[in-house]
Amino acid sequence: MILEVNDIYTSYGLSQILFGISINVDEGECVALLGRNGVGKTTTLRSIMGLTAPTKGSVVYKGNDITGRASFRVAKMGVGFVPEERRIFSDLSVRENLETGRKPAANGANGGKEWTIDRVHEIFPILEGLSDRKGGYLSGGEQQMLTVGRTLMGNPDLLLLDEPSEGLAPLVVRDLSNQIARLKEEGMTILLCEQNAKFATGLSDRAYILEKGQVRFGGTIDELQENEEIRDQYLGL
Numbered sequence: 001m002i003l004e005v006n007d008i009y010t011s012y013g014l015s016q017i018l019f020g021i022s023i024n025v026d027e028g029e030c031v032a033l034l035g036r037n038g039v040g041k042t043t044t045l046r047s048i049m050g051l052t053a054p055t056k057g058s059v060v061y062k063g064n065d066i067t068g069r070a071s072f073r074v075a076k077m078g079v080g081f082v083p084e085e086r087r088i089f090s091d092l093s094v095r096e097n098l099e100t101g102r103k104p105a106a107n108g109a110n111g112g113k114e115w116t117i118d119r120v121h122e123i124f125p126i127l128e129g130l131s132d133r134k135g136g137y138l139s140g141g142e143q144q145m146l147t148v149g150r151t152l153m154g155n156p157d158l159l160l161l162d163e164p165s166e167g168l169a170p171l172v173v174r175d176l177s178n179q180i181a182r183l184k185e186e187g188m189t190i191l192l193c194e195q196n197a198k199f200a201t202g203l204s205d206r207a208y209i210l211e212k213g214q215v216r217f218g219g220t221i222d223e224l225q226e227n228e229e230i231r232d233q234y235l236g237l
């Protein structure tokens with residue numbers, strides 16, 4: 001297991017949001033974290049990233065207990081976080097945005113294959129043609145690709161993606177889906193938060209469904225599709 005989240009409870013001030021969430025991710029897997037708006041998906045990622053420390057339970061990354069550890073330290077250990085709001089520098093060019101993400105791999109060059117701008121272009125070819133364009137002039141889809149690309153430049157071993165498909169047109173979501181699939185083929189380990197279950201399950205090996213800060217379901221995508229109740233509620237059939 002590259003990531004184990006064990007029975008975490010997280011709150012913002014007095015409002016308790018997570019009530020004993022346990023999830024895990026194996027190396028090379030893509031795992032979906034599904035659920036409607038407000039169930040605690042982002043809070044789970046923030047708890048892993050050390051942005052909001054859990055009050056109970058633990059987060060173990062590569063065998064190290066990182067519960068509540070400062071987010072820059074978690075990032076340095078190889079966890080790449082792509083937040084919901086696409087944080088790009090609007091006054092910097094696409095190439096400069098990618099450069100700002102460059103960080104050495106956590107443990108010796110990512111299996112000898114450091115991310116470069118050329119490698120990011122192989123995954124997101126559209127970014128190559130936009131190299132000199134200012135970030136502020138990109139479409140939503142282009143911004144999303146740039147945000148993921150910039151995070152890849154930090155050589156993560158685990159990628160946390162928070163609703164990457166949000167607000168994107170169906171054709172763009174399809175492109176993004178192919179690009180994430182390609183990343184997975186290259187061996188990237190991904191925890192993918194989504195409300196768009198169809199998009200996420202198409203990419204994932206397993207899924208968890210959150211409801212009101214708890215795990216309602218956990219299993220393989222086949223198991224999810226065989227569960228009529230879950231399927232009807234979440235896959236919109």
Ligand SMILES: Nc1ncnc2c1ncn2[C@@H]1O[C@H](COP(=O)(O)OP(=O)(O)O)[C@@H](O)[C@H]1O
Nearest residue numbers: 012015017035036037038039040041042043044
């Ligand atoms: N900074 C915050 N302060 C207080 N409540 C928050 C904060 N961020 C999120 N919440 C609340 O926590 C709950 C879960 O939010 P979130 O984890 O963002 O859900 P999701 O990502 O599944 O949509 C929501 O009810 C939301 O209103």
Ligand SMILES: [Mg+2]
Nearest residue numbers: 041042084163
């Ligand atoms: Mg969210």
